[in-house]
Amino acid sequence: MTTTAATEQTSPSTITVRAPFDGGTITEVAATDSAGVNAAIARGRSMLRAVHAGEFPAWKRSEVLDLAARTLRERIEEFARTIALESAKPIRTARVEAQRAVSTLTFSAVEARTLAGHMVPMEGSEAGAGKLAFTLRSPIGVIGAISPFNFPLNLVAHKVGPAIAAGAPVVLKPASSTPLSALALAALLNECGLPDGFLTVTVGAGSTVGDALVNHDDIAMITFTGSPDVGWGIRARAPRKKVGLELGNNAPVIIEPDGDWQRAARLIKTAGFSHAGQSCISTQRIFVHESIAAQFTELLEAEVQSLVVGDPLDEQTEVSALISLSERDRVCEWVNEAVLAGATLVTGGQIDGSLLRPTILSNVADDMKVSYLEVFGPVVGISTYRDFDTAIERANDTRYGLQASVFTSRLDRAMQAVHGLDFGGVLVNEVPTYRADQMPYGGLRDSGNTHEGPAYAVREMTHERLAVIQL
Ligand code: NAP
Numbered sequence: 326m327t328t329t330a331a332t333e334q335t336s337p338s339t340i341t342v343r344a345p346f347d348g349g350t351i352t353e354v355a356a357t358d359s360a361g362v363n364a365a366i367a368r369g370r371s372m373l374r375a376v377h378a379g380e381f382p383a384w385k386r387s388e389v390l391d392l393a394a395r396t397l398r399e400r401i402e403e404f405a406r407t408i409a410l411e412s413a414k415p416i417r418t419a420r421v422e423a424q425r426a427v428s429t430l431t432f433s434a435v436e437a438r439t440l441a442g443h444m445v446p447m448e449g450s451e452a453g454a455g456k457l458a459f460t461l462r463s464p465i466g467v468i469g470a471i472s473p474f475n476f477p478l479n480l481v482a483h484k485v486g487p488a489i490a491a492g493a494p495v496v497l498k499p500a501s502s503t504p505l506s507a508l509a510l511a512a513l514l515n516e517c518g519l520p521d522g523f524l525t526v527t528v529g530a531g532s533t534v535g536d537a538l539v540n541h542d543d544i545a546m547i548t549f550t551g552s553p554d555v556g557w558g559i560r561a562r563a564p565r566k567k568v569g570l571e572l573g574n575n576a577p578v579i580i581e582p583d584g585d586w587q588r589a590a591r592l593i594k595t596a597g598f599s600h601a602g603q604s605c606i607s608t609q610r611i612f613v614h615e616s617i618a619a620q621f622t623e624l625l626e627a628e629v630q631s632l633v634v635g636d637p638l639d640e641q642t643e644v645s646a647l648i649s650l651s652e653r654d655r656v657c658e659w660v661n662e663a664v665l666a667g668a669t670l671v672t673g674g675q676i677d678g679s680l681l682r683p684t685i686l687s688n689v690a691d692d693m694k695v696s697y698l699e700v701f702g703p704v705v706g707i708s709t710y711r712d713f714d715t716a717i718e719r720a721n722d723t724r725y726g727l728q729a730s731v732f733t734s735r736l737d738r739a740m741q742a743v744h745g746l747d748f749g750g751v752l753v754n755e756v757p758t759y760r761a762d763q764m765p766y767g768g769l770r771d772s773g774n775t776h777e778g779p780a781y782a783v784r785e786m787t788h789e790r791l792a793v794i795q796l
Contacts, residue, residue, distance in 0.1 A: 340501055340528055345413040346637055346646045346679055354504050357527040362496065362537040368522030369467035369494035370543055376464060376492040381520060383437045386489050390434035392517040397510075398427045404478060404509060409637040411503045412477050413646040413679075414600045416638055426482040426510070429762045432779040433486030440490065440783055445791070457794045462787040464493035465567065466545025469538035471531070471559075473551040474648050475603045477503035481510055483762070484548050485524055487782035489514075494523045496544070498535050500551075502648055504528045531555065539563050546786065550605075553724075553771045560774075569775035569785050573699040574727035574768060576757035577610040577720035579742065581713065584732030585754065586613070586621045594628035596758035597705040598644050598683045602656075605772075606728045606758045609700055610689075612716045615709040622687055622707055626671050629683045644703055646679035653681050656702030660684055663693045668706070691719060699725065713738060717745045726769030728757040749776075 339353040357365075375381055397404065401423045408419035442460030447453030470484040481499060488495045499507035504526070511526045527534050538544055539559050546567040549556050556570040578593070580586050596608040613621050637645040647653040653676060660674050663686055673684030681703055689696050689706035696706055710716040720729055730752035731742040739753045749768045752759055760766060767776035775785055 340504065342411055342502070342505055344410050345502075345648050348679070351410055351505070354508070354528050356529045357534050358529065359533065359537040361529075362527050362534055362541065365496045365525035365527055366467055366538075366541055366543050368525060369496055372494040372520060372522045373464060373467060375520070376494075381492065381523070383440070383490075383492065385518070386492060387434040387437035389514065389518045390430050390437060390486060390489055393514050393519075394427050394430035394434065396513055396517055397423065397430065400513070401427075404506065406638070407505050407509055408478055411505045412474055412600070412648065413637045415642040415645050416640060417643075418599055419637070422476055422479050425762050426479040429479060429482040429779060430486045432763050433482075433490045433783070436487060436779050436783040437490035440787070442789055447793075455796050457796055458791065460789040460791050462491070462784075463790040464491050465786050465788050466493065467543055468493050468495045468786060469541070469544040469547045470495050470497040471535050471538065471547065471549045471551065472497065472499050472507065474500035474503040475600060475605070477506035478510060479762070480550050481507045483777045483779075483782065484550075485510070485514070487777075487779045488548075488786050489519065489523070490779065490783045491786040493546075493786045495525075496538060497524060497526050498531070498538060499526065499528065501528070501530055535559075539566075548775075548782070548785070550777075556773070557771070567785070569782075570773040571766070571775065571777055572605070572727075572768060572771060572773045573701070574605050574725040574772050575609045575697070575699045575723055576606050576727065577612060577723070577729045577746075578608055578757055579710075579713075579716045579720060579729075579731045580611065580613040580617070580621060581731065581733040581735070581738060582614045582616045583734045583738075585734070586617050586732060587624060588754075589732045589756070590621055590624040590628055592756045593625060593705065594632065595643075596756035598629065598632055598703045599758070601644055601647050601681070602703040603648065603701055604758060605699075606760065607701070608705060608756050608758050610696055610720065611705055611707045612710050612720060613707055614716075615711055618707070618709045622671060622685070625705075625707075626685060629685055630672055632683050634677070634680055634682065644680070644683055647681060647702060650679060652702065653679060656700060656704060657681055659694045659698075659700060659702075660686065660704055663689060663695045663706070666690065666693055668693060668695070671707075673703070691722060697723065713741070717742065721745075721747045724771040727767075727772040728752065728759075730755055730757040730759075749773075
């Protein structure tokens with residue numbers, strides 16, 4: 326099998342990739358059309374036959390992943406710069422993302438080596454006498470992967486790494502605003518021995534290229550990370566496909582008076598504002614006990630005012646631009662609406678070039694957009710509570726359900742939160758924004774219907790084939 330470039334370029338059109346911070350053109354990228362998507366899927370089908378024929382066995386797939394992880398580690402700086410440029414993620418945070426992608430590929434390599442089915446206890450019934458039965462994990466088919474702009478490298482790694490481990494070829498559509506990290510990762514994987522056709526990057530609009538993937542009969546599974554409306558729309562349009570959805574959130578944190586609220590404030594400085602709040606688990610709704618609300622708000626205000634805002638390529642920058650000016654304006658409008666409805670602007674709220682200054686609102690009500698919707702911007706909202714049960718109830722009063730957290734030193738309260746917060750993940754004495762890449766990561770309700778993390782994604786990307794042998 327040969328290894329060549331991993332992009333599909335049948336269409337003469339191009340996409341201009343711009344730096345969100347200053348609007349400057351970074352580069353032009355060849356765009357794909359539906360003919361390109363069809364060709365990529367056909368190549369995936371032929372790679373799938375090769376996998377079934379044993380031509381790209383699990384041990385080789387794990388070697389490719391391990392080599393890719395090592396090579397990426399050597400090129401962290403190059404990848405971090407690409408992430409920072411195309412998504413306006415501050416360079417220091419972009420390095421963390423690239424390092425996390427190394428971890429994602431490393432865990433995927435482990436899955437390639439160890440993924441196994443199980444024995445079926447045939448002797449357990451009369452009907453099973455004389456038969457041996459077992460399952461094995463077989464690749465689900467060609468996978469269509471659709472990724473968002475906010476982690477342009479690591480969220481691609483979370484789809485591609487497990488798919489390689491599973492032996493399932495992938496046609497990937499990255500976000501149109503941030504295709505460069507995905508293209509660079511695909512090229513790196515090819516360089517590390519991933520056969521031509523196993524992974525093809527198809528650049529183009531969601532409504533054309535994304536839709537072509539969703540509608541194609543030869544795509545067995547769509548793995549989608551992005552906004553709830555687009556995700557659930559895909560789910561409705563593809564009832565016969567497996568559709569894995571990793572969607573939005575409006576992450577709550579509850580801060581008890583006996584909890585380390587100073588630490589909570591220090592962590593929220595990053596957790597609410599990293600990548601300008603454009604993380605699906607960005608800390609958004611802060612429920613703080615009324616007895617410590619004033620001190621907590623004062624400390625958080627000082628922390629947030631110390632954030633360095635500016636050019637994502639500047640080493641000092643902690644918060645930079647939102648992905649587009651229209652997103653900046655939307656978030657600003659939500660802040661203004663909240664203030665008009667009675668919230669207090671503690672700090673921020675002003676537009677500064679392509680940036681929205683890091684914003685804290687207090688006295689927010691549960692029926693404000695900044696509370697009940699996903700802000701996806703550099704804004705946190707504080708509200709107070711008197712009794713813990715009410716705080717849990719209010720944290721749960723959301724269409725989202727990805728991660729939530731509590732700060733308390735009481736074990737009974739911690740366990741009450743673990744049981745009572747109705748979210749995919751509950752964190753204690755940590756922000757809801759925490760994620761390590763081996764964790765099972767997935768949400769309830771509008772936040773999704775699946776789990777990522779290589780060990781979990783690889784199971785979604787395989788089916789358990791039963792073998793029964795008459796002895
Ligand atoms: P988005 O607008 O939903 O886009 C996500 C991807 O879907 C992009 O590649 C987009 O392509 C594509 N797309 C758009 N319309 C489509 C269609 N009709 N058919 C098929 N594909 C289509 O989301 P985003 O703004 O990039 O990302 C932000 C959202 O992602 C937030 O809600 C955030 O919470 C969520 N997110 C969730 C997780 C998680 O793991 N749960 C992680 C990160 C982000 P174009 O770019 O060409 O429009």
